[in-house]
Amino acid sequence: MKAQPSASHIDRFRRPDDPDWHWLENRDDSSVSDFLEATNAESSAWFAPLEPVVEALYQGHLARRELAVTGLPAPLDHFTYWSETAADADYPRWWRHPLDAPSKRECFLDLDARAASLDFFEIGDMALSPNEAWLAWTEDTNGDEMFTLYLKPLPDGAPKRLLDGIGPELCWAEDDRTLLFTRYDDIQRPESIWRLDTAAPEQEAELILREDDPEFWLGIGKTRSRAWLVLESASKDTSECYLVPANLPASEPQCFHARETGVEYAIEHRPGHFYVLNNREAPHFRLDVCPETGPEASHDAWQPLMAHRDDQTLEGVDAFDWGLVITERDHDRAQVYLRVVELDAQHGIQRDDRLPLPEEPCSLALGDTPHFNERRLLLREESFTLPIRWLAHDLDTGERTLLKEQPVHGTLQPSQLMCQRVWAEAHDGDRVPVSIVGRADRLGQAPMPTLLYGYGAYGEVLDPWFSVARLELLERGVAFAVAHVRGGGDRGEPWYLAGKLEHKENSFRDFLAARDRLVDMGLSDQERVVAYGASAGGLLVGASLNLAPEAFCAAVLDVPFVDVLRTMENPDLPLTIAEYTEWGNPCDPIVHQRIKDYSPLDNLQAQPYPSVFLQGSWHDARVPYWEPAKLYARLQELGSARGPVILRTDMGAGHGGASGRFKAWRDNARQDAYILWALGLIKRE
Incomplete structure (x- = not known):
């Protein structure tokens, strides 16, 4: 066994010319791995007398938890999707069935099998094509957050490895063939967005947008209306968005509003209008609306919909065909709330209600609700004493239906x-x-x-x-x-x-x-x-x-x-x-x-x-x-x-x-x- 660098052995690894131990930053120096292996041996030796306790804690944890887990079913346009994790599995298998034929189950991705021979495995993103005929995903097999892109025809086509060393994010355009992804620069910053024609993957991917400022990272998304691809360039305190029609992904991205230092904004969309959550002259954020006249949208066209408030921060906005769900945080109560705002054609507010909380303090969030016309909101609730549960909240009746709750044994x-x-x-x-x-x-x-x-x-x-x-x-x-x-x-x-x-x-x-x-x-x-x-x-x-x-x-x-x-x-x-x-x-x-x-x-x-x-x-x-x-x-x-x-x-x-x-x-x-x-x-x- 290698020497253990405890207080009495640290001299073995000390370098007098480097009192701050900066030499440990050189991972190619074999002494670095020697040092870490020795400290791991020392750690194992220290924990050895506690191993019976570690085992009891581990077994106690397993006994309290539901080991065979079935995820919440998610119906899309053609199929219902869900995950199943076997009691002895580390990772789930993904299944689906046609909306009108629940008995026709088909497994389309077995993550546990993919991870079977690997020391590390993590999915970055999974993205279904709009017609639900193709699945793209990214996976990291080292833990260094460098991802590989795979594509397969559903349900049981052979996966094809397309690209290595990319970012985790994926987004499909509405043409069922164009896939957007990000690439890193030398310091692992998502600095460019590319489009790949999955119908001709042998062709080179095309650059859509590059960000040269090293303080900014790029991200990709799509409005719930499925009308626009949103390309965001953001630093920690400034953002800028570009739009591409989702059904015309080869179009040049158009800047929605040029960046202003210290101004953050995010875009949502309903036909005819954009909604802009921003902190321009509003440190706690406000919500503005402007016509869907196309970029670049001058802030002069932004009209206030929800004004800045001293006692609350607006954290997010989700658009539906009937209106908006606003995520807001009360400063005094340190509590998050969801507000449902129904709008008429002239943006008159027909309804403005906070959804009820199960208790305070707690967490409340809008779950994955992909359909633009959905009036049964999927909600996720939990607290320090309330296990995670998913509910459907009917906007018309106010009825709340418990869909799934985390069991505790x-x-x-x-x-x-x-x-x-x-x-x-x-x-x-x-x-x-x-x-x-x-x-x-x-x-x-x-x-x-x-x-x-x-x-x-x-x-x-x-x-x-x-x-x-x-x-x-x-x-x-x-x-x-x-x-x-x-x-x-x-x-x-x-x-x-x-x-x-x-x-x-x-x-x-x-x-x-x-x-x-x-x-x-x-x-x-x-x-x-x-x-x-x-x-x-x-x-x-x-x-x-x-x-x-x-x-x-x-x-x-x-x-x-x-x-x-x-x-x-x-x-x-x-x-x-x-x-x-x-x-x-x-x-x-x-x-x-x-x-x-x-x-x-x-x-x-x-x-x-x-x-x-x-x-x-x-x-x-x-x-x-x-x-x-x-x-x-x-x-x-x-x-x-x-x-x-x-x-x-x-x-x-x-x-x-x-x-x-x-x-x-x-x-x-x-x-x-x-x-x-x-x-x-x-x-x-």
Whole structure:
């Protein structure tokens, strides 16, 4: 066995001329794989006494979950589609039957068979041609987010491998033969959109649009009306859309509205009109309407339909022939709502209703509703105590029909859980929402060992979600809490803006305020709080540990973004340039110093850090494996942590970790065993 780089073995891998361990960035250096294999061996040795607990957690998770899963049927124009995952399968098989002949089932794609001999397998996109005669899909077999395009005639034609190294997204035009896809540049940015004639795939694909500005990424879509292909070029704070008639895909794309720095907009369509969700002179977004006169649409023609509001952010719009479904977020309640707006021919509002919520806080979203004239909306609901369920909401009768609900087996049922929403006071007096869920017979009775989760970047929201895996912790008396910190979008667009760029430190202060609030009100045991952050959430937790190392008894950092300054100084890495609007460009000395002041790796010092469990992935294209590896090495060198510092690198996965569900569940069980140990609920014997 290779030497293990624990505190007593780290000298083997130290290079005096590189005290910051930057040599770990060279994946072609054999010493890098030696280092990661040694740390994996060390991790396995540390977890060995916990293997019975890991196995019990894993088996407990399997016992709670429905293993043989049938997906919700989705009727399109000619066939009804659904997935079936066998009890022992990692991936589903896809089926369909004619709308008028349910007994004529046909399997048209077996993903479990495709993945059988692979260490990693992930579908990027699946796209049916409008006549439902062809299926195109992209798949990644390494975890590096480089996708291969396949095409097959349905139901049982032979798949043909068409293109390698492309982006995940696909979109069919309405001619049943033209397929749109994206290609990457050298830093894995979707920088061009191409069209492929699937009736003559031997021909070269044709370039439709190229984006030269490295801060912008391209994406593709189609309006629900099926009238327009939408090509979007967007940075983190600016967007520009091009339109192509969906039935004339060879047409030149026409710019809908030229980009304006800091202005984001998205387009929806009903015959005769475009609907423009935008933040032009409306920081929380407004909804405008303009005639379908063709691009370029001057904003002078945009007429207000839903005005800007101080207390709500408009997050999305979905158009139907009868009107619109608006997704909006209440800032004060930190709650998302769906609003149904029915319109007449003159855009008079005939109906304006919010759909009911099952409880608050909760998640509510419009499900896949492909038909433009559909008046039975598919809704998806869940909360921390409500398993995922799908309902049909009839707009004419108001009747709600339960279509499918995630079953939960085992001794701890959702009805035995309780969720509380509390508010922490931040360092500047703002109010930070904190959600906490636990067993109803334990929550609030006495301070509980707590797992505190946070993210806080890109405006991403942490709306409540149900987790079967989480039940293993909750049943053992752990409380699970979520800090909805600034930088996320939980309280709308202002909440996001208040936690990015020069305001980034608010995210870290909010996370610590959430922890203190839970302790002060007696919900959490101050000696037993574990912090958890993944990706940009790893930055949140890493920076919080530097500010208050004794606030937590342990931390889990999964594929953590912790080398912020060095990453943002390297424009050759994927994502870096596009992320300047999130973190800032360190070429500016003021920005450089600001990032340096909070970047976790740049602020390590000999102080009493808690035990840390770090996880990385060898093929990760978003947060390279070397970020958690360098944090591990530096913490080991400092030697000041109050408990073990552990690094585990998955050598066959990407940013999302293991792709097969059983391996992912086992990885989750290992992580939970560490959390239970850190909280003092189990011992390593």
